Amino acid sequence: MDLGTDDPVLVLNSGSSSIKYQLLHPRTSEVVAAGIVERIGEPEGGIEHRTGGQRIEQREPIADHSAGLRLVFEMFARTGRDLTRAGLRAVGHRVVHGGEVFYRPTLIDDEVLATIDELSVLAPLHNPANVAGIRSARALLPGVPQVAVFDTAFFHGLPAAAKTYAIDAKVAAAHGIRRYGFHGTSHEYVSGQVAQFLGREPAQLNQIVFHLGNGASASAIRGGRPIDTSMGLTPLEGLVMGTRSGDLDPGIVPHLMRSAGLDIDAVDALLNRDSGLKGLSGVNDFRALQELIDAGDPAARLAYDVYIHRLRHYLGAYLIDLGGVDVLTFTAGVGENSPAVRADALAGLQRFGIAVDPVRNVAKDRVARRISPDDAPVAVLVVPTNEELAIARAALALVIQD
Numbered sequence: 001m002d003l004g005t006d007d008p009v010l011v012l013n014s015g016s017s018s019i020k021y022q023l024l025h026p027r028t029s030e031v032v033a034a035g036i037v038e039r040i041g042e043p044e045g046g047i048e049h050r051t052g053g054q055r056i057e058q059r060e061p062i063a064d065h066s067a068g069l070r071l072v073f074e075m076f077a078r079t080g081r082d083l084t085r086a087g088l089r090a091v092g093h094r095v096v097h098g099g100e101v102f103y104r105p106t107l108i109d110d111e112v113l114a115t116i117d118e119l120s121v122l123a124p125l126h127n128p129a130n131v132a133g134i135r136s137a138r139a140l141l142p143g144v145p146q147v148a149v150f151d152t153a154f155f156h157g158l159p160a161a162a163k164t165y166a167i168d169a170k171v172a173a174a175h176g177i178r179r180y181g182f183h184g185t186s187h188e189y190v191s192g193q194v195a196q197f198l199g200r201e202p203a204q205l206n207q208i209v210f211h212l213g214n215g216a217s218a219s220a221i222r223g224g225r226p227i228d229t230s231m232g233l234t235p236l237e238g239l240v241m242g243t244r245s246g247d248l249d250p251g252i253v254p255h256l257m258r259s260a261g262l263d264i265d266a267v268d269a270l271l272n273r274d275s276g277l278k279g280l281s282g283v284n285d286f287r288a289l290q291e292l293i294d295a296g297d298p299a300a301r302l303a304y305d306v307y308i309h310r311l312r313h314y315l316g317a318y319l320i321d322l323g324g325v326d327v328l329t330f331t332a333g334v335g336e337n338s339p340a341v342r343a344d345a346l347a348g349l350q351r352f353g354i355a356v357d358p359v360r361n362v363a364k365d366r367v368a369r370r371i372s373p374d375d376a377p378v379a380v381l382v383v384p385t386n387e388e389l390a391i392a393r394a395a396l397a398l399v400i401q402d
């Protein structure tokens with residue numbers, strides 16, 4: 001992509017208790033500095049700031065997102081960079097839910113911000129934090145264009161049959177109930193990288209992408225456009241995740257409320273924070289899970305088996321949805337780093353043209369690579385995701401076109 005300028009962009013990913021940030025040059029992909037503010041609003045917060053081989057950690061309570069962002073500015077100042085004079089061309093914000101309204105990178109003004117805030121009803125765990133991050137950034141960098149890049153955007157045009165839940169259509173319409181999909185920035189970026197890696201046009205490819213991080217999602221992409229994805233109205237649906245259940249019988253919700261006496265917030269917390277790998281094994285981090293499995297822990301083993309079982313369900317569904325697949329790709333923390341997951345997810349599928357080369361699979365390269373044998377009909381790839389770079393590029397492309 002020729003963006004025409006090498007001006008830096010600040011990317012902010014504001015979560016409920018954290019702010020991840022990067023200052024980077026979208027044209028060259030050079031990262032100038034990156035870091036994370038953690039445990040905002042808790043008694044013991046902190047920041048970790050990395051730049052040019054230097055790593056600074058500081059522990060202190062951080063009252064809110066505004067205080068968190070001020071601390072980020074302080075870190076930049078301490079390492080010789082005044083962010084207010086850094087020639088920032090834009091601030092790119094990751095925004096989780098764009099609802100039906102936003103499906104392109106969008107320049108943020110008061111009205112856009114108010115709408116993102118209203119969409120909190122669809123993403124109560126995410127959009128309020130995104131709004132807090134945007135408000136703070138606008139206050140600290142008043143002259144710099146602020147751009148929202150939505151996690152749902154890539155999936156906006158899902159086919160009707162894939163995005164529609166089979167519930168009362170009037171109720172669904174009144175409450176914005178449809179499948180929106182998330183991790184869109186990653187699925188779009190990675191599927192583009194896949195086409196480049198294979199030297200093919202996106203239009204020629206049927207792809208399945210597995211984004212397996214703390215959150216996890218799958219997508220089926222035909223000719224560069226998604227035709228299905230595993231996350232739905234919220235990022236709770238689909239694959240088994242670190243702390244989220246993924247798919248379950250919706251009847252479990254009223255059953256828990258009636259039988260276990262849980263109120264709706266307790267059910268929400270159970271399914272979002274205390275389920276998935278953590279609910280089954282006690283740990284949400286995949287490396288910790290693997291250690292427990294190696295130590296012979298049966299609950300961890302079961303959690304892993306459920307995780308793989310669900311992955312294979314989506315693989316099977318998307319193979320059929322697409323009518324055959326050219327390339328399967330693994331990305332994000334688990335997808336990029338766990339040979340076991342990749343091998344187990346694709347085991348015994350030779351009759352579908354899917355195979356993993358055991359030597360290629362365990363290579364530790366940090367770049368896009370093929371892990372299937374050269375002569376396998378389906379290419380299996382590992383492609384590092386880079387949501388920050390994708391957000392920075394989208395933000396810059398928008399502001400230079402204006």
Ligand code: ADP
Nearest residue numbers: 212213214215284285286287332333334337338
């Ligand atoms: P997030 O959704 O927070 O962006 P990441 O994409 O960073 O998440 O993925 C985090 C997950 O990746 C964690 O479960 C972590 O244990 C897992 N992970 C990171 N490195 C490895 C590794 N070498 N082997 C297995 N899992 C790993």
